[in-house]
Amino acid sequence: MNILSIQSHVAYGHVGNSAAVFPMQRLGHEVWPIHTVQFSNHTGYGAWRGEVLPASIIDECVEGIAERGVLAACDGILSGYMGSAETGEAILRAVARVKAANRQALYCCDPVIGDAGRGVFVRDGIAELIASRALPVADMITPNHFELEFLSAKRIASAEETRASLARLHQCGPKVILVTSLHLEDTPLDAIDVTASELGSAWRVRTPRLDVSPNGAGDCIAALFFVHWLATRSVRTALESAVASVFGLLSRTAEAKSRELLLVAAQDEFVAPSRGFPGQPL
Numbered sequence: 001m002n003i004l005s006i007q008s009h010v011a012y013g014h015v016g017n018s019a020a021v022f023p024m025q026r027l028g029h030e031v032w033p034i035h036t037v038q039f040s041n042h043t044g045y046g047a048w049r050g051e052v053l054p055a056s057i058i059d060e061c062v063e064g065i066a067e068r069g070v071l072a073a074c075d076g077i078l079s080g081y082m083g084s085a086e087t088g089e090a091i092l093r094a095v096a097r098v099k100a101a102n103r104q105a106l107y108c109c110d111p112v113i114g115d116a117g118r119g120v121f122v123r124d125g126i127a128e129l130i131a132s133r134a135l136p137v138a139d140m141i142t143p144n145h146f147e148l149e150f151l152s153a154k155r156i157a158s159a160e161e162t163r164a165s166l167a168r169l170h171q172c173g174p175k176v177i178l179v180t181s182l183h184l185e186d187t188p189l190d191a192i193d194v195t196a197s198e199l200g201s202a203w204r205v206r207t208p209r210l211d212v213s214p215n216g217a218g219d220c221i222a223a224l225f226f227v228h229w230l231a232t233r234s235v236r237t238a239l240e241s242a243v244a245s246v247f248g249l250l251s252r253t254a255e256a257k258s259r260e261l262l263l264v265a266a267q268d269e270f271v272a273p274s275r276g277f278p279g280q281p282l
Helices: 017-026 056-067 085-101 126-137 145-152 159-172 217-232 235-255
Strands: 002-010 030-039 050-052 076-079 106-109 176-182 191-198 201-208
Touching: 002 017, 002 056, 002 085, 002 217, 017 030, 017 217, 030 056, 056 085, 076 085, 076 217, 085 106, 085 126, 106 126, 106 217, 126 145, 126 159, 145 159, 145 176, 159 176, 159 191, 159 201, 176 217, 176 235, 191 235, 201 235, 217 235
Parallel strands: 002 030, 002 076, 076 106
Antiparallel strands: 030 050, 176 191, 191 201
């Protein structure tokens, strides 16, 4: 498959495209990355160098791909952290352009808005653009627990409340939803849940909670889930495969006490995870 991935990029470490592109390639897919920023490292370090690229770079790169005559061969578009409302608008133009060339192409939006304990951390206008513009055109979204609550405007503490919020968002447009970092009333303190849903069914996978929280894990699991679902069209299979791979990746990262994901060293986890976790109905 051919995936157009529009995200941030860092020279050192693994977030944005630096966390999403290689795992998809390791699974055998062609990835066409368009970078929205070029930084030395992710901003969690408190200091970085580089610059935010103009939103027009997205339009220019998509136009160049179209001039090669291959836009119709794009099977999916993946977007992550937007950085600005202008970047978000350019991403939506890219989605429209690809879908005009290939009606079967699907769009996965990782709606990066905020996180538990931090709240909304994106610039003004981005959360609103995602909720009002990206959500209706997305075929798949991959929010975390906080973002699911934000987009559904409902507090979520139980499986029943999770199903209700998922149903609400399905009505807005996305056919498939992946929810990461889900912690419900029945989730043990030493565990973490990930759930995936399509109309009519929802599945949950539970893994041990690891003492590690490197940046980029969300970008990685969104990419893995997207391509696994494109390949299998099975929410449960895509969920189990993506979670197993990321758990293996995080385990290796935790063992090494690394601040950055060991994306390259643990690459075999993408094709043959060392441990699996069965999906259960939510």
